[in-house]
Amino acid sequence: MSSRNLLTTFAAAAMLTSTAFPSWADKATDTLRVAFPKQLESLNPYVATAREMVVMARHVWDGLLYRDPNTGEYLGNLAKSFQWVDETTLEFELREDVVFHNGEAFDADDVVFTLNWIAEPANGVSNQSTVNWIDSAEKTGPYAVRLKLKKVFPAALEYLSGPIVMFPKEYFNEVGPVGMGLEPVGTGPYRIVEVEPGSRYVLERNENYFAGPKGTPAINKIVWKTIPERNTQFAELLSGGIDWIWQIPADQAEQLGYGYTVANEPTMRVGYLSFDAAGRSGDNPLTDFRVRKAIAHAIHREAIVDELLKGKSKVLHSACFPSQLGCSENVVNYDYDPERARQLLTEAGYPDGLTIPFYAYRDREYAEAMIGNLASVGITVDFSYMKYAALRDLDHSGEIPFKFMTWGSNSINDVSAITSHFFRKGKDDYALDDDVADWLEAADNSIDVELRTANYEQALKKIADEIYWLPLWSYNTNYVYINELEFKPYPDEIPRFYAASWK
């Protein structure tokens, strides 16, 4: 029995039992018990890079700004207000009613200290791409700060409302980054009161939380467990040991019975086929537009989304995630049309079909479905399924003519985090198109939204016209939790327990 079948069987058996035993919700003790598969290496958000830490950081700390997940609007959080002074300077006026969990008052010194500390590469912030655009910060008043950027960086607001959170200067100087990772102190809606490194954390509502956009948490306590095995998480949920889990495969989620809510949300991750249109890997059939177009018509994206990805996944046509700023979906669409694909191959000089190498690193079943589609129009592939690191190594050296990849944009809601990454003549660029690179550069180096959008639209249009990429689909994730919990998931894959409540 394959492990996939086993999972389904297990879920089915569990479903039968779940109807017999009601869940043991911890509503009575006002404690929400959640489980995550990955172990946190540290509780310092500038050290730990796992998505779980992003989630933890949103609960324990605050950023200067806050992006409303419903409207996408940037609001003040620790900052009362903010403004662009010029294209590389931001000014913030800070709240005066904020206190850290240890009682230390929050002011401009904490902000200046944090921003300058994370901007210094020697301090070793793990994910440098989130901070390497910061030049320096200076105090302009007890509750006023000026931030200088190294270059024009339109996604600055996104980072300031996400991964960049404020540390208490005095406490941090006392305990250092390692101490912060063991006994964290923030300003957030929850404070950490118990730590079993890597396995269990207890968060308690911050009764002194300021009246910010996150609101006052309704649930008093969160018990956060690390359970790596998906089936064990399921067992704990069904036996009443935990109340909430996420990233559950569709087939398992479908099996759950009465007593549980399954919420499906799209994520920012997109799947795509990339072609070596520029011929970096040498002379190959994919430099011929007709072959690329034949592949675009051969892949039955709708069927794969309906049968395999399910949920809120959607077929994509533009080389970005629809909610990202600048993501124009006004591009040419290529429908599933195997007859047209065969005709195009004949026109390209391959009436008897052709064989091409094909690479992938995840979602083998999706790759195999596409291989089946390609075979039906006469394209045979020499398939290589590799580890991500090995594939990226080969990819950067320009040796991969045709591949199935995915990209999560680091959850940055801006086209610069995806299209610009792949089409500005870097090592990932297999199109090497001057026009596209120029449009993207112009858009990336401006904070004028209209100008950016116009340039991104032109670039995305040409990428679709020339089929440098065939965007495939967006991914989705399932959240499973007990019916007593009122919880709303969002596409940025950040569960907000501070906004959850009991029914």
Added chain:
Amino acid sequence: MFIYTLKRLLLAVLVAVTVSFISFSLLFLAGDPAIAMAGEGATEQDIEAIRSLYGFNRPFVIQYLDWLLRAVSGDFGDSFYFKTPVIDLIAAHLPVTMTLGVLAITFALCVAVPLGVLAATRPNSFVDRLCLFFSVMGQAMPSFWFGLVLIMIFSIWFRLLPASGADTWKHFVLPTIVLGYYAMPAIMRLTRAGMLEVLSADYIRTARAKGLSQNKILFKHALRNAIIPVVSLAAVQLGFMLGGSIVVESIFALHGAGFLAWESIARNDFPTIQALILVFSMFYIVFTFCADVANAWLDPRMRVN
């Protein structure tokens, strides 16, 4: 005996060095470790910085020798992921694994030895076949599957035992059964074979002729002699369990060394993986060496061979 011990020791050291070399090399086969560490969104500069920071740009042999020399003195470097010394991480996770390993081997011995004796007293009977079936099932069932079945029965249906964690003795019951069950077939079959051989020996016939009770013959005279190779086997099995509990620890969310290995593999935390492979192998090598020496000490024929 001294020459024999020296030979086995030399062999153990050679195996350890070979394992260390293979474990060090394997990690580089999965692609450039700098790219793996840098993650999806990293730029070429980020990757290059990691490469020079961790010395991946040095020749492979130099990296290996440098690592080996430090490893001998207990310095496995810092974990790429946890940013703390690997030796501290292993020290923090090993107690759970040791507890589980000792409990599992004790459980395996407590069940498999009586079964082996029972089977030997009624060779080729229904009882013998039943004991054999029971123990072979343990080897045939994958641990993850057996673990999930037990969780389903005892955690979900009857809600008697917890499915994950290591907070109380109850948390160790299911993992002990799963890990111990896997070791049972070999112990049971060795006990059975040993008992069969001993029970046909002359001194047992003499004991019977003297009119000693069946229990006295079985447990005082026969089992004492038959169990010697079983003890050696148990030592080797314990080594296997300490290194082979990765799946069991992951299923039951026991944060032991096996769980650490699982996490480290998933996160390309090379220093931790390398150290764990070496430590697990050393357990196995040391226990095997002890078993060899113990066997040779008990049975002089082995020294000659």
